[in-house]
Amino acid sequence: MAHEEDPLEHERASWKPSPGLAVAVPDPVQNSQLPPHRERVTDQDPAAMKRAVRTVYTLFYLSVAASIWAVAAYMIFPIEDGQVTSIRHNNLFIGLGIALALLAIGIGAIHWSKAIMSDKEYIEPRHATRGRDTTREAAVKAFSDANEDSGFGRRAMIRNSLFAALVASVIPGITLFRGLAPQSSEASPHAGDPVYLLSHTMWKKGMRLAHDPSGVPIKASDVTLGSAFHVIPEDLAKVAHGEGYLEEKAKAIVLLMRLPVDQLHPEPGHEDWGFDGIVAYSKVCTHVGCPVALYEQQTHHLLCPCHQSQFDVSHGARVIFGPAARALPQLPIEVDDEGYIVAQSDFHEPVGPSFWERH
Template identity: 50%
Template sequence: MTIEQSDHSTELTEHPDRFPNPGLPPHRPRLGDEDPKAAKRSERLVLLLFTVSVLASIAAIVGYFAIPVDPEAGSMGNTHLSTLIIGLGLGLGMLGIGTAAIHWAKSLMNDHDKVEERHEIAGDAQTRSTAIEMFNEGAKDTDIARRPLIKGALGGALALAPLPFLVPLIGNLGGDWDISRFKRTAWAPAANGDRVYLATDPTNRRIKASDVTIGSLFHVMPWNLPEHPDYLDEKAKAVVLLVRVDPQDLKETEERASWSYDGIVAYSKICTHVGCPVALYERETHHLLCPCHQSTFDVTDEAKVVFGPAGRALPQLPIDVDENGYLVAQRDFDEPVGPSFWERER
């Protein structure tokens, strides 16, 4: 735009219809374009990155078999180590392929600027033919035929990279598929009729109703659950959030009127969306929040969903007190905890 000043007045010229095409800047050759040794170093680096991917994928598979996780052991040691090795193998395997592909493209493939005039998008035969030609040109540009080592490393990396995902999945197909385990938790009364006490998690201290003040939140598990032979599996299903509100704020149906005690309510800590731990409590609104996808449940209204993707309320644990004032579970949850599964029954 040109501005012309005359006698303290300003006149604006009209905007041009088109601006001149500035063209492309001069091409700056890379070191590898002029120095064959530099190109060879880049080729060796790409080969090394693909090799790292192959070795990482193999390490993940070996780690899965060499460090088995024993669910009966009740220890997280092997679980942590196995998860660490598999995770590192997966991460390095994918990272090796990605960084090798990027370095290959930036240092060995054609880097000349190309211009394609803008046109209307159309799917006619000529366009498809042009796309195929461009694809073939790109494949030719990789010059993979003259680099058999890179071609072999790429094939090996791509072939092995999915295995750390698939091997654990296939290896677990022969596991325990007894889904009835999802329909009961450690809150169910013992065979001898002993009551199950509510205890703090993880200190395993029994809780009295007098310990729970209005607005407080307790993370709860069945008392003496750490002594259970399947401690980790059972705890994953039985964790509970215990909250006390003003009894007048509770909106209880007649069926659930006896499930709480003086404003104290207990709900499953496992979100009904995808099973994340619901662990955030907003005292003013009486809302429980799942940090994973922000599903929000109303403690005063039978933990019904008020926001987010969860499709069901949190299962409620019916509670009572014994003669000494300790909180106990009346019975198990009224429905399976956690997200939906294929044979879920309410």
């Protein structure tokens, strides 16, 4: 089939500009340069500069006062009585103090940068990024120039007030977090001691292991190979769900499993802490305290769903992956005359997350 030639294509290919025809060629983009520098009021008037400096350090000291007020409000408006009005006043005045402290730091820092720090424009030429002998000197000069431009080294009132405001701003948070810790009293002399609290749970010699939450005791014959039971102390199921119940339950929760005896490799001295392949370990992860409740039947691994720490039940629940720092505490168990699984004692080490005082 013959190809029909496009007449326009031939015309476009043969076109050339006429000698007298001027063809417009766009000029390259010109550098617009920096606009003329306009001095600020504080650059022109020393009195205005002094006012700006006073404003900045006044804001920083206002932040200090607001942080102190937040701590005072925590004490002036206690919430121990449980009244809604007390809680409302506590939250309101502490929140106002913290908000004002942080707001004053922010406004002061912005005003400092806009009215006091150097306002000159600089152009930094590009250069090779490879290291060279003058790098250290250039870095020192850069810090020196920055200090000179900001006035950080010269303006002692601003510098000291900023340090004071930053230090004071964390005090309300420390105060509030400190109030979350249980306080010791004559009735509870160990309430403020985490080592004691996490070293003692409801488990004691002869206490039966029971299903969570029904409280039905568990017999050894109920635990088949590959099974896993969520367990609490039998006595806990009989306790009224009042104040302190959840705390006691959180420390005492246990996971009960049965493995083939030939696949168990207990730690030295723990050989008699199980019964016929049945072992019990704390469910509280030793990383940050999440419940370790996912059991892989084939690998005998326990998985914490929060941060993926894994523990090998066949080797004393030691850590094999993840951020947890130590193995899960093991609950020594045995079987009583009626065939029920009972605890030999309490845990022999603190349960829960690792902490520096736990020695």
